[in-house]
Amino acid sequence: MARARPIIFDCDGVLVDSEPLAARAYERVYEKHGMPGVDGGIIAQCVGMKQADIIIRIKELTGHQFPAAADGDIWAETKTLFSQELKPTPGIAAFLETLEGDRCVASSSSVERINHSLAITGLAGFFGNAIYSSSMVKNGKPAPDIFLFAAARMSVNPGDCIVIEDSPFGIQGAVAAGMTAIGYTGGGHTYPEHAARLMAAGADFVCADWHEVSRQLVGLGVPA
Numbered sequence: 001m002a003r004a005r006p007i008i009f010d011c012d013g014v015l016v017d018s019e020p021l022a023a024r025a026y027e028r029v030y031e032k033h034g035m036p037g038v039d040g041g042i043i044a045q046c047v048g049m050k051q052a053d054i055i056i057r058i059k060e061l062t063g064h065q066f067p068a069a070a071d072g073d074i075w076a077e078t079k080t081l082f083s084q085e086l087k088p089t090p091g092i093a094a095f096l097e098t099l100e101g102d103r104c105v106a107s108s109s110s111v112e113r114i115n116h117s118l119a120i121t122g123l124a125g126f127f128g129n130a131i132y133s134s135s136m137v138k139n140g141k142p143a144p145d146i147f148l149f150a151a152a153r154m155s156v157n158p159g160d161c162i163v164i165e166d167s168p169f170g171i172q173g174a175v176a177a178g179m180t181a182i183g184y185t186g187g188g189h190t191y192p193e194h195a196a197r198l199m200a201a202g203a204d205f206v207c208a209d210w211h212e213v214s215r216q217l218v219g220l221g222v223p224a
Contacts, residue, residue, distance in 0.1 A: 004101025005222050006156045008147060011107035013166035016117045017089050019047060019189035025078040035064040048167025050108040050140040088121040089186050091210035096126040100223050104130035106150040108140055142169040144177035168201035175202035182207060182216060
């Protein structure tokens with residue numbers, strides 16, 4: 001008999017189609033502070049990281065040192081764009097409507113950003129208070145900390161958990177936590193090598209839409 005297994009969802013690029021908007025926000029804010037050239041190609045190399053690590057990575061890639069006192073500008077610009085344009089990924093609401101068992105969100109974003117994203121896309125009710133941020137743990141993705149923290153908060157065995165992630169960093173973290181990892185490429189930031197990179201990071205499967213995720217879950221013996 002199929003049994004429900006705990007499912008851990010990344011937020012950005014999995015539940016909500018936010019990555020193109022977030023990249024635009026970084027580009028605008030860096031340019032506002034006199035540091036042009038932080039385009040989508042740069043931000044694509046940071047997908048899955050928390051903001052502090054993104055700022056470090058951008059410096060490594062461009063030499064731009066973002067002023068610490070202006071960190072809040074990034075979320076302010078991102079929030080404006082999200083409020084105007086953010087949408088759920090296609091088909092996710094229908095998928096969540098029929099999903100059985102425990103589920104949570106484990107994201108590199110701040111709790112405020114996660115809650116804002118879920119609220120304006122109508123997905124908040126599917127998760128309640130089961131919202132976990134990398135700000136709650138020592139190390140961000142690709143470390144397994146956030147996934148192990150989420151499993152502990154749900155009082156479940158990490159090995160029983162299934163993680164759905166759109167970034168290689170997230171997949172690496174899920175694998176390091178001993179969890180089944182499903183790569184998702186249905187967001188607006190996907191690119192030709194996306195699936196291959198998720199598989200190289202250790203994904204057990206890669207799915208381009210939520211119908212395919214459902215099929216893979218059934219193959220794992222999970223009702224979906």
